[in-house]
Amino acid sequence: MKQYLIDSHAHLEMRQFKSDLEQVLEKAHAAGVIHIVTVGSTLPESRRALKIAEKFREVSAVVGIHPHDAQDMDELAMEELGKLARRKRVVGVGETGLDFFRDRSPRELQEESFRGHLALAKETGQPVVIHVRDAYSRALQILEEEGLPERGGVVHCFSGTIQDAEAFLAMGLYLSFTGTITYEGRKNREWAESVLSLVPLERMMVETDSPYLTPHPFRGQRNEPAYVHLVAEYIAGVKGLSISDVGRVTTRNAVELFRLPVDLPSSILAYTIRDSVYLNVTGSCTNSCTFCQRSVNPVVKGHNLRLQRDPTPDEMIKALEEEGWQNRSEVVFCGYGEPTIRLPEVLQMASRIKELKPSMDIRLNTNGLANLYHRKNIVPELTYAIDTISISLNAQDADTFDRLCRPSVGPDPYGSLLDFSRKCVAAGLDVVLTVVAHPEVDIEVCRKIAVDIGARFRVREYNEVG
Numbered sequence: 120m121k122q123y124l125i126d127s128h129a130h131l132e133m134r135q136f137k138s139d140l141e142q143v144l145e146k147a148h149a150a151g152v153i154h155i156v157t158v159g160s161t162l163p164e165s166r167r168a169l170k171i172a173e174k175f176r177e178v179s180a181v182v183g184i185h186p187h188d189a190q191d192m193d194e195l196a197m198e199e200l201g202k203l204a205r206r207k208r209v210v211g212v213g214e215t216g217l218d219f220f221r222d223r224s225p226r227e228l229q230e231e232s233f234r235g236h237l238a239l240a241k242e243t244g245q246p247v248v249i250h251v252r253d254a255y256s257r258a259l260q261i262l263e264e265e266g267l268p269e270r271g272g273v274v275h276c277f278s279g280t281i282q283d284a285e286a287f288l289a290m291g292l293y294l295s296f297t298g299t300i301t302y303e304g305r306k307n308r309e310w311a312e313s314v315l316s317l318v319p320l321e322r323m324m325v326e327t328d329s330p331y332l333t334p335h336p337f338r339g340q341r342n343e344p345a346y347v348h349l350v351a352e353y354i355a356g357v358k359g360l361s362i363s364d365v366g367r368v369t370t371r372n373a374v375e376l377f378r379l380p381v382d383l384p385s386s387i388l389a390y391t392i393r394d395s396v397y398l399n400v401t402g403s404c405t406n407s408c409t410f411c412q413r414s415v416n417p418v419v420k421g422h423n424l425r426l427q428r429d430p431t432p433d434e435m436i437k438a439l440e441e442e443g444w445q446n447r448s449e450v451v452f453c454g455y456g457e458p459t460i461r462l463p464e465v466l467q468m469a470s471r472i473k474e475l476k477p478s479m480d481i482r483l484n485t486n487g488l489a490n491l492y493h494r495k496n497i498v499p500e501l502t503y504a505i506d507t508i509s510i511s512l513n514a515q516d517a518d519t520f521d522r523l524c525r526p527s528v529g530p531d532p533y534g535s536l537l538d539f540s541r542k543c544v545a546a547g548l549d550v551v552l553t554v555v556a557h558p559e560v561d562i563e564v565c566r567k568i569a570v571d572i573g574a575r576f577r578v579r580e581y582n583e584v585g
């Protein structure tokens with residue numbers, strides 16, 4: 120599975136797909152779409168969505184009544200939805216919410232229906248799929264009053280402001296984007312770029328909302344799941360990632376939210392982000408950082424880095440070959456762990472890479488405690504094969520470092536890290552000191568430390584690699 124996508128919101132049950140659904144699914148499959156979530160908007164359409172999901176393994180259903188049809192929501196409809204929501208191929212409740220743009224149902228009925236769907240999602244243990252148009256603050260208010268279902272949810276076809284996005288993200292919701300982000304016009308482009316830059320990929324999904332909202336350049340034609348790559352491509356462009364990166368991360372997001380029957384790749388040794396191949400060297404570390412995700416959710420840009428054991432050099436070489444490392448510009452030794460714990464293997468691998476392709480840049484991501492761990496100065500050994508060394512400074516002083524990073528080696532780990540950094544600069548390595556954007560980290564003081572040492576400086580987001 121190289122490049123793959125999930126269309127997290129389509130309407131395959133609608134009449135527009137009645138005559139050629141199988142061809143539509145085939146075309147989607149050929150375009151790398153491995154799963155489609157089809158979302159009922161009325162009770163009959165919810166029943167049809169379930170039928171389609173029961174017939175085609177690559178489709179799952181969400182059941183609900185759209186805010187446009189909120190006037191159809193009554194006790195009987197709710198009872199029927201409750202039965203549907205418990206069926207095996209149903210993965211969510213919705214789409215529900217508020218649409219004050221078209222106002223096709225009275226607003227008070229939309230609100231009542233929204234509250235009812237939220238209660239149903241909680242009762243049935245399903246996530247909720249939310250539709251909002253021109254009603255973001257009211258929708259937020261209702262979500263705050265009612266509370267989210269335990270399984271969370273997604274705001275589909277997000278069209279709000281940056282402030283709306285921040286508020287939904289703070290609640291723990293995913294935001295999903297459609298072909299509207301590809302529409303031309305300065306205003307739309309500015310809106311799309313500002314929102315897409317803000318929302319972390321780890322909280323995004325991609326969708327078509329087909330048969331509606333056909334992406335550029337197919338506007339005017341019927342939309343279908345095969346076009347979801349146009350949405351992913353646009354996001355990739357804004358975020359400076361590849362479409363594979365966007366596909367992999369948004370796929371994992373959709374699989375996790377909806378618990379879709381999709382087999383995701385298990386742990387991975389080598390993976391590509393942008394033009395760099397990362398090598399997952401070890402899961403062991405001499406730190407135990409308070410912000411580290413390695414024991415909780417060791418996933419980076421959609422790659423699962425949880426290792427059952429440390430890989431052998433042969434396994435790492437094989438993984439690099441499979442990743443086509445020779446066509447990339449950089450190999451990075453990393454992992455959710457400390458690569459220098461495996462110094463002999465790292466040096467052996469780095470030398471081999473340089474032999475095979477002398478122009479390849481090699482970077483080592485490290486916590487900077489290698490000299491303490493190995494009880495010797497390892498910097499001279501690094502200079503033979505490593506070009507760039509990225510060292511996690513992570514604190515402006517020793518007390519903050521000890522509190523945040525909880526090192527298991529000593530004495531004076533912070534002092535040793537600074538000394539290691541200076542030695543790397545003196546040895547002629549390209550040194551980058553990094554910090555995680557954490558409330559206890561004084562970024563400006565850290566920046567000054569890096570400048571004084573003669574290193575470059577970079578601020579990382581939590582869980583951000585590459």
Ligand code: SF4
Nearest residue numbers: 404406408411455456
């Ligand atoms: S140094 Fe990196 S891998 Fe080690 S505990 Fe800290 S964040 Fe996790």
